[in-house]
Amino acid sequence: MASSLEETVRQRIDYKTKPIGALGQLEELALQIALIQQTETPVLTNPHMLVFAGDHGLASEGVSAYPADVTYGMVKNFIAGGAAINVFCKQNGLKLLVCDVGVNGTFDENTERFVKYKIRPGTRNMHVEPAMTPDECAAAIDAGKTLVNGIQYRGCNVVGFGEMGIGNTSSASLLMHRFTNLSLPDCVGRGTGLNDAGLHRKLTILQSVADQYQHLTNPTDILAAMGGLEIAAMVGGMLQAAENGMVILVDGFIATSALLVATTLNSAVRQHCIFCHQSDEAGHRLMLDLLNAKPLLNLNLRLGEGTGCALAYPLVQAAVNMLNDMATMDIL
Structure with missing residues (x-):
């Protein structure tokens, strides 16, 4: 009614x-x-884009077309203002904050654009052991909550979530598989551009990981075992944004996998979400369908960083x- x-x-x-x-x-x-x-x-006030960054131990298994140190290089690029998300946020009036929750490297930069909440220098190799301990996962969730509370204190009531982390499409695929019960092949795509052989290897490794942790049933235990520090931070940020009554801008495949976890922990999060675009990554359309979501854009994007949120924001403004x-x- x-x-x-x-x-x-x-x-x-x-x-x-x-x-x-x-x-x-x-x-x-x-x-x-x-x-x-x-x-x-x-009204929409002081819109923010939060980009959480973290490395993935699973990257050592060759699940990405890019080496793990690209995560560090891209965060440097965010801080310097040279990435796509910098350009789109500047164009459309969103304030960008980049948060290191788990990058394998240190940053000396002192700028209002960059926040340090490093839990550890990347997750462990989940093919060998859980990616995070329960305490590390909880700390990453708390980092996301803390950052959202901070921007709300400064008058923000609309927030987008983005990420950077080589290997994080693997974590997202595994979380999608567990939280939707879809078959793993339906959830696994080429990520940053794997060829056919690379995709086959990725699927084989992820199936082994999925089998290893199939006994887990608690959502945060699943997130700790197969997630990423940056994904856990987005989960915390989304949970807090909903609790604060904020509008949540949802980006692509990895951000939506975080939302799957967040909505499992609190179903009320879903009603705060605007789905900004449909990613070109295999599986995103299936996630959107399961969430009964209508994305605002379909531009064949597969970059991450929150770029879909920044591009869609003018449409959100237009509606208001x-x-x-x-x-x-x-x-x-």
Whole structure:
């Protein structure tokens, strides 16, 4: 049954100077944001993009087309302002914060764009032992929560989540497999560009990992065994953002795998989420379908970093501006 607020906002949208439903998905987006903020006149303030970075011990098994030290190099690039996410955030008015929760390397940079919450220098090789201890996983979750609380204190009410970590599509595929019960081949893709032989090797290794931890049933135990420090931080950030009543911008394959974990821990997180795009990574469409999500964009992106969030943000702004500023039929 629709709430009185939902009915009121729907009536406002229907009475705008347009045919009913003519602005399509933007109308549903405006309604969703109004319901998240529990107001007829929602506002988006101090939007942030949080990019969590961490290395993966499983990368030593050759599951990625790129060497593990690319994680460190890309974080340096984020800090210097030269990555795609820097460009898109600057263009569309989002403040970028890059958080090291588990990169194998040290950073001397002192800039407001960079935050250090390093738990350890990368996860362990989950093919040999769990990626994280329970305490390490909990610390990464807490890092995400702390960062979200910090930006909310500075007036942010809309936050996107991105990541960087060579090997993290493997973690995301394993989490997707466990939290959706889909077959592992449906969940595994080429990541950063594996060829056919590399994809076969990746699938073989991930099947072995999945079998090794199939006895685990607690969501945080599964996350600790097969996740990444940056994925756990996104889980914590999403949980806290929902608790704080914030709008959550969901990026691609890896960010959505974090959301699967977060919604398992608290189903209310889902209603705060705007799905910014459909990734070109195999399996993302299946995750979106299971979450009953309608992505705003489909640009064949598979970069990560939160780039889909930054690109979609103007559409989120447009939906709110339509609700607040577009005239109604009274003027006709």
